[in-house]
Amino acid sequence: MSKKGCLMQIQPFSVNDGDGIRSTVFLAGCPLHCKWCANPEGLQQRPIVGFYAGNCIGCGACVKVCPRHIGIDLNAEREKCTGCGACVKACPKNARKQLVSYADREEILKEVKKHTLFYQQSGGGITFSGGEATAQAELLDDLTTELYDMGYSLDMETCGYFDFDSVLPILRRMDLIFMDLKHMDGAEHEKFTGVSNERILENMKRLGETGARIVIRIPVIEGVNADEGNIRKSGEFVKQYLPQAEMELLPYHKFGFGKYEALGLPLPDEIFETPTPEKMERLKGILQELGIPLADFR
Numbered sequence: 555m556s557k558k559g560c561l562m563q564i565q566p567f568s569v570n571d572g573d574g575i576r577s578t579v580f581l582a583g584c585p586l587h588c589k590w591c592a593n594p595e596g597l598q599q600r601p602i603v604g605f606y607a608g609n610c611i612g613c614g615a616c617v618k619v620c621p622r623h624i625g626i627d628l629n630a631e632r633e634k635c636t637g638c639g640a641c642v643k644a645c646p647k648n649a650r651k652q653l654v655s656y657a658d659r660e661e662i663l664k665e666v667k668k669h670t671l672f673y674q675q676s677g678g679g680i681t682f683s684g685g686e687a688t689a690q691a692e693l694l695d696d697l698t699t700e701l702y703d704m705g706y707s708l709d710m711e712t713c714g715y716f717d718f719d720s721v722l723p724i725l726r727r728m729d730l731i732f733m734d735l736k737h738m739d740g741a742e743h744e745k746f747t748g749v750s751n752e753r754i755l756e757n758m759k760r761l762g763e764t765g766a767r768i769v770i771r772i773p774v775i776e777g778v779n780a781d782e783g784n785i786r787k788s789g790e791f792v793k794q795y796l797p798q799a800e801m802e803l804l805p806y807h808k809f810g811f812g813k814y815e816a817l818g819l820p821l822p823d824e825i826f827e828t829p830t831p832e833k834m835e836r837l838k839g840i841l842q843e844l845g846i847p848l849a850d851f852r
């Protein structure tokens with residue numbers, strides 16, 4: 555039987571998610587709830603439709619097809635919406651967009667295999683991301699088994715919060731694993747992401763023992779983790795437990811807020827700011843002093 559999952563999107567021709575030209579598969583669901591998250595639609599595993607009020611001309615085509623009799627302002631009645639997507643097809647102005655949909659393994663495999671020639675010519679492949687790539691572990695196992703057996707290059711972006719033993723066979727199929735390290739302080743990590751960093755740090759240590767190619771990524775956010783002490787501690791941890799890993803510092807940007815509006819959600823806290831380029835260089839300098847190679851995929 556074909557396995558079904560919840561898909562945010564498949565982004566073809568990505569050059570920021572690993573080597574070469576890649577297709578990035580964004581699977582829905584995440585055990586963390588980061589307060590600055592740019593993809594709030596990816597937190598849950600169910601079909602979700604967004605309402606982009608700025609595009610709406612008030613034609614009412616969506617209302618005519620909605621099986622739940624929801625009006626034009628979807629966000630005023632969001633609790634009734636099943637995400638069926640009938641209004642998305644009816645809307646002439648892209649004011650309704652399917653942000654998460656059901657997709658089965660065959661659809662996902664067919665889509666990513668379309669660009670095989672580009673992967674072959676560029677040294678690229680397929681990257682699994684999210685939401686959280688491992689949040690649908692059974693589907694991910696199934697997809698990566700087939701693609702690995704066919705010789706595709708596979709990468710993964712993960713928040714690191716998963717059951718290590720059950721995900722290990724998937725990790726072993728990866729050419730490159732990007733794992734996030736959001737804060738070295740457990741209480742701060744929990745305050746901003748909803749979970750402690752204990753399991754993530756433990757998984758990093760175990761990943762370091764596998765010999766995998768790893769990039770530890772820090773999304774650098776003023777107001778959260780951009781202080782020099784935290785970056786130094788992060789670097790020291792990586793140096794001690796993942797001596798083969800590279801690190802990448804990614805400056806936080808206020809992208810994705812349109813999705814909050816489209817979902818009728820309050821915007822992330824204003825305390826989150828983008829670090830200056832000078833600050834980013836200083837923080838990278840700390841990691842370089844520690845002798846850690848820096849990656850730059852963005």
Ligand code: SF4
Nearest residue numbers: 620635636638639641
């Ligand atoms: S996704 Fe379906 S249930 Fe939700 S508003 Fe559109 S038509 Fe109605």
Ligand code: SF4
Nearest residue numbers: 610611613614616645
């Ligand atoms: S179909 Fe689209 S443009 Fe027309 S009222 Fe609905 S959301 Fe607005």
